[in-house]
Amino acid sequence: MADHSSSGVLDAETAAPRPRRRKFSARTAREQAIVIAFYVALVVLWELAVRAELIAPYILPAPSMFMAELADRWDLYLEHTIATTNSTLAGFALGSGVGFVLGLLIAYSRTMERIIYPAIIFTQTVPKLALAPLFTVWFGVGALPKVLITALICLFPVLINTVTGIKTVDPRLRQLMNSVSASKWQLFRMIELPTALPSIFAGLQVGVTLAVVGALVGEWVGADRGLGFLILYDTSQLRTTGVFASLVCVTVMGIVLFLLVRWLEKLLLPHRPHAELESLSKSGM
Amino acid sequence: MASTETGSAARGATQGDRVVLEGVAKTFRTAERVTQAVADVSFTAGASEFISLIGPSGCGKTTVMKMVGDLLAPTSGTITIGGGTTEEARRARKLGFVFQEATLLGWRSMLDNVALPLEVLGESKSARHERARYLLDLVGLAGFENHYPDQVSGGMQQRASIARALSFSPSVLLMDEPFGALDLITRDRMCFELLRIWEEERKTVLFVTHSITEAVLLSDKVAIFSNRPSRIREYVEIDLPRPRTVEMRDDPRFHEYVREFRAMLED
Numbered sequence: 001m002a003d004h005s006s007s008g009v010l011d012a013e014t015a016a017p018r019p020r021r022r023k024f025s026a027r028t029a030r031e032q033a034i035v036i037a038f039y040v041a042l043v044v045l046w047e048l049a050v051r052a053e054l055i056a057p058y059i060l061p062a063p064s065m066f067m068a069e070l071a072d073r074w075d076l077y078l079e080h081t082i083a084t085t086n087s088t089l090a091g092f093a094l095g096s097g098v099g100f101v102l103g104l105l106i107a108y109s110r111t112m113e114r115i116i117y118p119a120i121i122f123t124q125t126v127p128k129l130a131l132a133p134l135f136t137v138w139f140g141v142g143a144l145p146k147v148l149i150t151a152l153i154c155l156f157p158v159l160i161n162t163v164t165g166i167k168t169v170d171p172r173l174r175q176l177m178n179s180v181s182a183s184k185w186q187l188f189r190m191i192e193l194p195t196a197l198p199s200i201f202a203g204l205q206v207g208v209t210l211a212v213v214g215a216l217v218g219e220w221v222g223a224d225r226g227l228g229f230l231i232l233y234d235t236s237q238l239r240t241t242g243v244f245a246s247l248v249c250v251t252v253m254g255i256v257l258f259l260l261v262r263w264l265e266k267l268l269l270p271h272r273p274h275a276e277l278e279s280l281s282k283s284g285m
Numbered sequence: 286m287a288s289t290e291t292g293s294a295a296r297g298a299t300q301g302d303r304v305v306l307e308g309v310a311k312t313f314r315t316a317e318r319v320t321q322a323v324a325d326v327s328f329t330a331g332a333s334e335f336i337s338l339i340g341p342s343g344c345g346k347t348t349v350m351k352m353v354g355d356l357l358a359p360t361s362g363t364i365t366i367g368g369g370t371t372e373e374a375r376r377a378r379k380l381g382f383v384f385q386e387a388t389l390l391g392w393r394s395m396l397d398n399v400a401l402p403l404e405v406l407g408e409s410k411s412a413r414h415e416r417a418r419y420l421l422d423l424v425g426l427a428g429f430e431n432h433y434p435d436q437v438s439g440g441m442q443q444r445a446s447i448a449r450a451l452s453f454s455p456s457v458l459l460m461d462e463p464f465g466a467l468d469l470i471t472r473d474r475m476c477f478e479l480l481r482i483w484e485e486e487r488k489t490v491l492f493v494t495h496s497i498t499e500a501v502l503l504s505d506k507v508a509i510f511s512n513r514p515s516r517i518r519e520y521v522e523i524d525l526p527r528p529r530t531v532e533m534r535d536d537p538r539f540h541e542y543v544r545e546f547r548a549m550l551e552d
Binding site: 179271 | 354356381382384386388390391392393401402404405406433449453455
């Protein structure tokens with residue numbers, strides 16, 4: 001073999017080291033401290049405003065009030081949070097699964113594209129809120145209508161992102177695969193699906209936040225449990241403190257689910273740098 | 286077929302195949318209009334010869350490359366590769382592609398990027414990794430096997446894409462402006478790297494470029510294209526000794542070729 005390492009050709013082309021992790025400098029630490037301080041101050045002000053009776057607790061309860069409510073009746077909130085989480089997850093799984101499969105059909109078949117798209121656009125244009133009462137008529141009060149509403153809401157982002165993801169495959173890569181007579185399955189497994197995955201995950205992130213909304217809406221129109229049900233019930237009793245306690249649960253649940261999807265993405269796609277890092281390394285070249 | 290044995294990583298010096306184009310023409314028809322992209326192109330690339338295609342932008346060089354690569358069928362005329370049709374050549378895995386961008390897969394290591402075609406062909410992990418290691422070494426990327434494409438420079442990515450094209454030992458290498466996206470200094474280095482690789486793996490190379498000096502430096506023959514619809518204006522043999530060196534660019538004969546080609550392209 002030729003000794004080409006000594007020819008010096010590589011010298012000017014050394015690998016650009018990519019910042020693996022963002023460095024936390026003293027400056028960003030100070031900026032973060034300011035942000036945290038701002039929100040802490042806001043909460044303290046809120047608390048003081050209620051205690052000083054500037055705001056009536058039934059309009060806006062103090063943070064300490066609904067946190068105490070949560071601590072006191074944690075078993076009740078836990079039970080309803082679990083119910084909502086279950087229907088959110090079931091609906092999310094169903095909606096994303098169907099969205100992914102329909103996305104594949106659309107991406108691979110022009111006929112399917114023509115058949116599916118009008119139906120999708122129709123279901124996306126009809127406000128899902130308006131469909132929710134109808135679903136309780138069709139499927140009764142219980143888990144099923146909630147799951148279906150949720151699924152319908154989060155189907156769309158996953159579907160669209162699956163289609164775009166697959167269509168962004170570089171035609172030259174298809175050409176390359178063609179030069180070794182790759183099968184359609186190989187093309188899908190080795191090129192198309194991995195190319196589409198970041199886009200699909202972006203759809204899943206949108207989908208999971210929408211799924212929480214879907215589950216709540218489902219619980220508003222007909223359910224005997226869940227945070228949506230609890231919020232509605234407490235509102236009718238003017239138990240604003242309870243409503244806020246439920247809101248805390250919904251928010252925490254939504255954040256946890258969102259982070260779970262992101263964590264899953266990082267776990268499954270370890271070598272896709274975030275968009276910001278990617279642009280950084282490109283501009284540095 | 287050539288690549289059924291998976292013996293040593295260095296699969297011998299596969300000889301290049303002869304590529305013959307005779308009266309090749311291509312007309313694109315859409316509902317609104319008929320565009321003639323290629324009017325009449327004939328030239329012969331001898332086995333293991335390095336041929337550059339040069340001409341004005343949009344003159345149909347890429348269309349010609351696509352026809353040789355069995356991606357487009359000519360409207361008329363014939364193309365033979367090693368005596369067979371382009372389709373036979375593709376099915377026999379005689380065609381390797383290098384594009385303007387490296388088009389590596391970001392989620393695969395350099396090693397697995399180079400080994401991708403062999404994975405498609407169903408070769409065992411150890412066999413394809415052995416071959417990919419050999420090729421990465423050949424293109425000067427030994428030690429970068431486990432890097433990911435975004436961790437190396439553009440020039441290094443392009444080297445890996447050349448290694449990938451060589452992985453299944455094609456006899457013809459189709460390179461469509463492979464250094465077009467690189468900066469000038471890297472580009473210059475890559476030319477000599479390519480020549481060195483070509484000395485080791487004697488493929489027939491069809492090389493599309495916009496750079497006259499690049500064409501003169503690299504090629505055995507240069508096909509100068511006319512404006513669209515393209516014809517071969519001139520098919521010139523470059524009579525400079527091999528191996529080509531950096532100093533050769535100061536040779537008066539080198540400048541003579543460059544001047545001559547520039548004049549042809551300008552009028």
